[in-house]
Amino acid sequence: MPAKFSYYMPTKLFFGKGSLNRLKKIKLPGTKAFLVTGGSSTTRLGYVDRVVALLKEKGVETVIFNKVLPNPNHAHVNEGAQIIRQEGCDFLIGIGGGSSVDSAKAMAMAAVNPGDCWQYIFGGEKIKNKPLPVIAIPTTAGTGTEADPWTVITNEQTNEKIGFGGDLFYPAISIVDCELMMSVPPFLTACQGFDALFHAVEGYIAKIASPISDMFALKSIQLIGENLARAVENGDDEEARGNVAMASTISGIVESLSCCTSEHAMEHAMSAFYPKLTHGAGLIIISAAYHSHLAKALPQRYIDMAKALGKKDAQDPMDFVQALVQLQKDCGVEQLKMSDYGIKKEDAARFADNAYETGGSMISADRAPVTKEDMIRIYEASFR
Ligand SMILES: [Zn+2]
Numbered sequence: 001m002p003a004k005f006s007y008y009m010p011t012k013l014f015f016g017k018g019s020l021n022r023l024k025k026i027k028l029p030g031t032k033a034f035l036v037t038g039g040s041s042t043t044r045l046g047y048v049d050r051v052v053a054l055l056k057e058k059g060v061e062t063v064i065f066n067k068v069l070p071n072p073n074h075a076h077v078n079e080g081a082q083i084i085r086q087e088g089c090d091f092l093i094g095i096g097g098g099s100s101v102d103s104a105k106a107m108a109m110a111a112v113n114p115g116d117c118w119q120y121i122f123g124g125e126k127i128k129n130k131p132l133p134v135i136a137i138p139t140t141a142g143t144g145t146e147a148d149p150w151t152v153i154t155n156e157q158t159n160e161k162i163g164f165g166g167d168l169f170y171p172a173i174s175i176v177d178c179e180l181m182m183s184v185p186p187f188l189t190a191c192q193g194f195d196a197l198f199h200a201v202e203g204y205i206a207k208i209a210s211p212i213s214d215m216f217a218l219k220s221i222q223l224i225g226e227n228l229a230r231a232v233e234n235g236d237d238e239e240a241r242g243n244v245a246m247a248s249t250i251s252g253i254v255e256s257l258s259c260c261t262s263e264h265a266m267e268h269a270m271s272a273f274y275p276k277l278t279h280g281a282g283l284i285i286i287s288a289a290y291h292s293h294l295a296k297a298l299p300q301r302y303i304d305m306a307k308a309l310g311k312k313d314a315q316d317p318m319d320f321v322q323a324l325v326q327l328q329k330d331c332g333v334e335q336l337k338m339s340d341y342g343i344k345k346e347d348a349a350r351f352a353d354n355a356y357e358t359g360g361s362m363i364s365a366d367r368a369p370v371t372k373e374d375m376i377r378i379y380e381a382s383f384r
Helices: 019-024 045-058 072-089 096-111 185-206 212-235 239-258 264-275 279-295 298-310 320-332 345-359 372-382
Strands: 010-017 032-035 060-066 089-094 134-137 152-154 159-164 174-177
Touching: 010 019, 010 239, 019 045, 019 174, 032 045, 032 072, 032 096, 045 060, 045 089, 060 072, 072 096, 072 152, 089 096, 089 279, 096 134, 134 372, 152 264, 159 174, 159 264, 159 345, 174 239, 185 212, 185 239, 185 264, 185 279, 185 298, 212 239, 212 298, 212 320, 264 279, 264 345, 279 298, 279 372, 298 320, 345 372
Parallel strands: 010 174, 032 060, 032 089, 089 134, 134 174
Antiparallel strands: 152 159
């Protein structure tokens, strides 16, 4: 008997080289745009100007907010929301890495709901008004936020990094154009690609995985296995870049249908205390110990994933961990260390506390238990 599941993916998605030009043709969800971006590379590479020009051709004015940080913070969300209200913008464009798109999603909610956004993100207060529509234009391949209803926001005062969202947070339109990703440097290409991989992996081992999410998850794992090292080695390899971009978007769909597990909660705790730690790097650092912990409890799932990642003759769940470590070597990221980011071994206990306090549904999605004590062991085993 097939498992019960539901499927809801309301985002209109345009994928492929050159698809940014779609902005000229598609029906926009409003008349005055608020463009949210990190400001450096998207401006330097001319993407912001291109979007503004494409909108102008359609008579749509754009207000630019260009100070999103790598870990988007709640103060900026409140600030953006206020400008949206003052300027009368009626839709948002998030262009850049996941942080820009996530910020746009959160600002779209905060602009039409009273008070500090944190009361909705962490305080559990019910959203009163439907968020403004968002167009997501990712320029990196990793978060999959263009195809999911989640946003991750940090409160720097309280060291809380929270994943938040729901059906109202799907982008109205997403444009995934791998031409915009060609200049991402090798290290970031690797970190973001591994983030996409773990969205698929965690979605596959999560308790709420379904036949549909499984299908997408295994396809994404396969695409990453076949293409990520190529994209890292040669950033001009359009085919590899395109396939990694597709994997990232497919992983976003996995996050819509299934969800992340405690691995993501554990990483969010690390980068909440050490904001300079790139999300993907944090995941890479703990991944071998984390998946070694779970592999034996979920043997068939891990054998399936090992095969998808390229170890076609896999018979042992630990084959997945071997394939994972090999991919990290092939991408030049196997030597990443917590100590490079200032993390101390003694941080393990407070990381585990934080992961449990803020992890919510990611912790309860674990199919086999990962206790606080297990987390401490995983952090300590990963420490170098
Ligand atoms: Zn992630």
